[in-house]
Amino acid sequence: MSEEERRDFSLSVETLPGSVVSNIAALKEWIDKNVEPYLGQVVTPDQARFAKSDLAMLRKVKTQLEDERKRAKAIIMKPYTDFEALYKDAVASLDRAIAGIDAQVKAIDASQKDARRKELMDFIMKSAADISGESLVMRLERQDVMGWFFDEKWLNASTAMSSVMTAVNEKLNTVWRDIQCINKSAGSGEAFVTYYRTGSL
Secondary structure: OOOOHHHHOOOOOOOOOOOOOHHHHHHHHHHHHHHHOOOOOOOOOHHHHHHHOOOOOOHHHHHHHHHHHHHHHHHHHHHHHHHHHHHHHHHHHHHHHHHHHHHHHHHHHHHHHHHHHHHHHHHHHHHHHHHHOOHHHHHOOOOHHHHHHHHHHHHHOOOOOHHHHHHHHHHHHHHHHHHHHHHHHOOOOOOOOOOHOOOOO
């Protein structure tokens, strides 16, 4: 997609306030007037027949009122419901495109990181051999040692390889000095176990 195509379309949504015209305020007054006699009063057997008639009438009014509420809501909500359906369809198209592109970009990134990791591992081992021969190389081949030696940030494409190589050489020299220091100390066997696990003296 070109920059021109990206700029070619601009979303425009205009939302207008809905309105419901009714006489519900007057109806509320009528309801209050007609139910007031029954509020807090006991219906006697003599009043039961009239009460039943009023009860049926009030229930009918309530049903009509509820039906009108639902109808009004459906009418008011229809523009939004239609818009939401179009929105979901548009987003679904975007999500399909995003998912496809994202998967390919991630695959490319992973492939580039794998290639960079291999290049760095080759450089690490060659540099280690230059510093100490096989002694340092053998230790770096240990999984526990490489676990703390290798910095995953080195794989970031935004980090210049020259800077990474400088950091690798500095770290290799530090590790080699640590190893020589441990070799000269008493109880070096136990010290090496700790060092291989943590990278700390």
